[in-house]
Amino acid sequence: MSSRIHPDDRSGGFSWHPPPRPFVASVDLRIQPADTSTSAGAVDWNRQLAHWPGVEVRTSCPKPNRPRAISVPIGRPGVSVRSFVFAQPADTERAEAAENLPHLANQGAVGGKPVAAQLSGSTRIKPPGDVIKLEDRLHYILQPSLESLLAEGSLSFPFHPFPFQFEGVAFLYPRHAAVLADEMGLGKTMQAVTTIRLLLRRGELRSALLVCPKPLVTNWQREFGLWAPEVPVMVIEGDQSRRCWQWQLPEVAVRIANYELLCRDRQLLESFDTSGRPLVQFDLVALDESQRIKNRSSTTSQVVRSISRRRSWALTGTPVENSVEDLVGIFEFLAPGFLSPEMKPRRMGRTISDYVLRRTKDQVLRELPPKLFRDAEMDLSPEQRESYRLAEGEGVLRLTEMGASATIQHVFELVLRLKQICNFDPATGESAKLERLRADLEEIARSGRKAIVFSQWVCTLKRLAGALRSFGTLEYHGKVPSGRRDAVVRRFREDDGKHVMLMSYGAGGVGLNLQFANYVFLFDRWWNPAVEDQAINRAHRIGVDGPVTVTRFLMLDTIEERIDRILQEKRELFDTIFSGAESHRKLGLTQQELFGLFKLECPGGPIDLAA
Amino acid sequence: MQPSAKLAEMHSISIVSEVGGPMHSRDANSEHALGFLTVMEHAQHGLFGGYLLLNVAGRPLEFHCTTPIKANRAQEILYGPTLQSFLYGEQIGQTLLDKAKTAPCFVCTDQQPALAVRQYVSAPVALVLGEEEPPDDEAGQVWRVDAAHRGLAGPSGPGLLAFQLGRNRLAVPCDAEDDRQLVAERIARLPESFAESFDLCEPFLRIREAIEEAQKAVR
Numbered sequence: 001m002s003s004r005i006h007p008d009d010r011s012g013g014f015s016w017h018p019p020p021r022p023f024v025a026s027v028d029l030r031i032q033p034a035d036t037s038t039s040a041g042a043v044d045w046n047r048q049l050a051h052w053p054g055v056e057v058r059t060s061c062p063k064p065n066r067p068r069a070i071s072v073p074i075g076r077p078g079v080s081v082r083s084f085v086f087a088q089p090a091d092t093e094r095a096e097a098a099e100n101l102p103h104l105a106n107q108g109a110v111g112g113k114p115v116a117a118q119l120s121g122s123t124r125i126k127p128p129g130d131v132i133k134l135e136d137r138l139h140y141i142l143q144p145s146l147e148s149l150l151a152e153g154s155l156s157f158p159f160h161p162f163p164f165q166f167e168g169v170a171f172l173y174p175r176h177a178a179v180l181a182d183e184m185g186l187g188k189t190m191q192a193v194t195t196i197r198l199l200l201r202r203g204e205l206r207s208a209l210l211v212c213p214k215p216l217v218t219n220w221q222r223e224f225g226l227w228a229p230e231v232p233v234m235v236i237e238g239d240q241s242r243r244c245w246q247w248q249l250p251e252v253a254v255r256i257a258n259y260e261l262l263c264r265d266r267q268l269l270e271s272f273d274t275s276g277r278p279l280v281q282f283d284l285v286a287l288d289e290s291q292r293i294k295n296r297s298s299t300t301s302q303v304v305r306s307i308s309r310r311r312s313w314a315l316t317g318t319p320v321e322n323s324v325e326d327l328v329g330i331f332e333f334l335a336p337g338f339l340s341p342e343m344k345p346r347r348m349g350r351t352i353s354d355y356v357l358r359r360t361k362d363q364v365l366r367e368l369p370p371k372l373f374r375d376a377e378m379d380l381s382p383e384q385r386e387s388y389r390l391a392e393g394e395g396v397l398r399l400t401e402m403g404a405s406a407t408i409q410h411v412f413e414l415v416l417r418l419k420q421i422c423n424f425d426p427a428t429g430e431s432a433k434l435e436r437l438r439a440d441l442e443e444i445a446r447s448g449r450k451a452i453v454f455s456q457w458v459c460t461l462k463r464l465a466g467a468l469r470s471f472g473t474l475e476y477h478g479k480v481p482s483g484r485r486d487a488v489v490r491r492f493r494e495d496d497g498k499h500v501m502l503m504s505y506g507a508g509g510v511g512l513n514l515q516f517a518n519y520v521f522l523f524d525r526w527w528n529p530a531v532e533d534q535a536i537n538r539a540h541r542i543g544v545d546g547p548v549t550v551t552r553f554l555m556l557d558t559i560e561e562r563i564d565r566i567l568q569e570k571r572e573l574f575d576t577i578f579s580g581a582e583s584h585r586k587l588g589l590t591q592q593e594l595f596g597l598f599k600l601e602c603p604g605g606p607i608d609l610a611a
Numbered sequence: 612m613q614p615s616a617k618l619a620e621m622h623s624i625s626i627v628s629e630v631g632g633p634m635h636s637r638d639a640n641s642e643h644a645l646g647f648l649t650v651m652e653h654a655q656h657g658l659f660g661g662y663l664l665l666n667v668a669g670r671p672l673e674f675h676c677t678t679p680i681k682a683n684r685a686q687e688i689l690y691g692p693t694l695q696s697f698l699y700g701e702q703i704g705q706t707l708l709d710k711a712k713t714a715p716c717f718v719c720t721d722q723q724p725a726l727a728v729r730q731y732v733s734a735p736v737a738l739v740l741g742e743e744e745p746p747d748d749e750a751g752q753v754w755r756v757d758a759a760h761r762g763l764a765g766p767s768g769p770g771l772l773a774f775q776l777g778r779n780r781l782a783v784p785c786d787a788e789d790d791r792q793l794v795a796e797r798i799a800r801l802p803e804s805f806a807e808s809f810d811l812c813e814p815f816l817r818i819r820e821a822i823e824e825a826q827k828a829v830r
Binding site for chain 2: 072074078079080081082083084086137138141142145148152
């Protein structure tokens with residue numbers, strides 16, 4: 001008996017087949033004589049068989065024990081598959097359009113080796129949190145590294161970017177709403193330019209508008225020329241008819257405009273054609289120094305928000321200057337209603353975490369020379385002290401007499417008056433700060449180094465220019481025509497006899513690269529630390545060849561000392577939002593606090609001090 | 612915040628199918644597509660398969676992933692040592708490759724059992740080997756093995772024939788020796804710098820990330 005195992009294609013396993021059924025049969029034992037030689041024996045044998053009782057042989061099989069078949073299901077369940085197919089950018093209409101842009105196609109390797117030969121690393125583009133659908137997220141996850149994408153486009157760079165700068169590009173690339181809030185000096189401009197370049201090359205962008213403060217327009221032009229030489233850039237300028245033509249000119253990849261100009265062209269920017277489409281629209285609007293729109297009710301903010309666009313980026317080193325309202329203002333441009341001023345700083349920090357990329361030099365540029373702070377605390381000269389005492393006494397008395405009619409403006413006037421006395425005595429011109437500054441500059445000039453001196457007043461800078469002429473001073477402030485400012489910077493960089501640049505916070509606070517200066521003096525203090533940081537980081541940035549020493553002048557027992565305490569609180573507010581740390585500090589400068597500088601009382605309520 | 616549909620439109624994404632029958636219409640002009648097949652083992656859910664098709668620039672053309680499968684006890688007993696090849700190669704590999712719209716010029720895998728998928732596809736299948744550690748002897752002496760002899764024994768595993776192509780170390784089963792030549796020929800047809808510069812290990816990281824993302828989406 002045998003059984004066989006057959007493969008069973010249907011089940012994917014095996015089955016067992018039983019043997020044939022058993023049987024019972026009679027057997028005839030008689031021998032049939034076949035030939036003569038055996039016939040005698042056979043006859044005898046057969047006779048014996050026939051003899052009584054005879055023999056009948058019956059063969060029977062016992063009732064068989066039927067084997068039990070056990071089926072073991074192995075099974076081959078079907079495997080479910082999810083499938084996704086991705087169109088290649090080269091197939092898209094947008095990419096074709098990008099290739100058709102003048103100067104854009106196949107000119108990426110200008111001025112250097114292809115990036116593939118230069119770059120290594122594997123910076124991955126991750127899907128933003130607001131991309132919900134799985135197929136959209138996979139689109140990003142399955143892309144090759146950023147370095148590969150750049151290599152694919154044969155893009156070259158004048159300098160090898162830092163890894164954190166690639167991370168910045170990878171952050172901006174997929175985002176429709178983003179704040180690049182790196183500390184000043186980490187190359188926000190380069191990161192934005194490179195991302196725009198890559199998006200243009202990949203056909204995901206056709207028109208971008210870059211908005212920046214007026215003094216920075218040439219800086220952006222220069223940066224585009226450096227980091228994206230093949231990208232056509234147009235600066236919006238000239239009279240109204242020219243600007244109108246420039247706004248509507250097709251086939252311009254990047255336009256650069258300043259904030260003031262946007263306000264002047266508001267009507268055009270908010271107009272629609274006969275079919276109801278905006279006359280001017282962009283795939284991307286990027287705001288440099290986006291703290292300019294922190295006040296939601298300002299004209300600048302309203303105009304910027306009205307521009308038709310698909311992507312919105314904000315670039316700023318100081319997303320919070322005074323209060324959380326600043327950040328709310330920026331997010332009104334990025335995603336209206338996403339933040340509210342009532343949010344607690346910690347919650348706000350969590351809410352914005354996927355939209356904001358903030359790196360400090362300490363985090364990413366460990367090789368950058370340190371920034372050394374020293375607070376130069378001084379006493380007023382006797383003449384200054386007397387003037388200060390009189391001014392404060394009179395001012396406080398006046399405010400007290402005004403009682404409830406005293407406004408914040410009155411308090412400001414007194415603060416400014418006292419701060420000016422801390423700089424120079426109005427009667428004698430005495431200045432303890434100047435004496436200290438002169439002593440420091442002598443040493444700096446002797447060592448062949450350069451210094452930047454910041455003040456909030458042009459008149460103070462003018463006085464310093466006269467007093468410090470022997471050190472080779474240059475001036476950079478609101479009274480210097482914008483057309484001459486680049487030349488001033490160039491001379492400061494190239495002229496070995498020029499050791500001191502006198503700058504106002506307003507004009508010299510943003511966008512300038514002065515990394516050849518190793519000393520920064522804050523002759524007087526600004527209202528918020530963010531602006532001070534911006535000023536300091538003109539010098540402390542990539543390319544600086546040694547430590548940067550920052551000297552903050554502070555007159556003891558004066559309004560400056562009291563303001564310094566408030567600045568410290570503002571720094572802590574910033575840290576709370578961008579580090580998630582717990583803080584129970586007050587969020588900003590209230591009227592009560594400002595009046596409190598003079599131990600006066602006033603009706604409460606938050607105020608927004610000018611940046 | 613931004614509607615996903617808008618984003619999808621922006622990036623020209625289209626879903627061919629989510630669950631369904633095989634897609635038989637193969638792209639005839641697919642000789643520059645590379646297939647990457649891997650299987651991930653999850654302690655709780657079982658095996659997840661992923662198959663990624665890339666163009667020579669490393670950009671994704673298609674992605675297919677399976678729901679998790681687990682061998683039952685009967686399979687474990689009856690398939691014995693062939694179980695992994697069955698699951699990786701036949702159950703997962705064949706199913707995934709059948710779903711693809713684009714036929715690859717060759718298929719890479721980083722899982723040796725998945726080489727069993729070779730009997731179901733016309734394209735050669737190669738195992739991508741990671742960076743090889745130079746073997747140390749007891750005295751701490753480092754011995755370097757030339758590429759030609761690496762496949763004869765040791766790190767690439769028994770029954771494998773290892774070889775070097777550009778920056779990548781590959782292996783094919785000894786009983787599919789012709790695939791070595793076939794892979795080399797097909798790589799030679801790709802753009803010149805491909806073999807030197809393309810890292811064949813890297814796409815498997817993407818597949819794993821994508822499978823994890825798909826898992827998260829299910830949860």
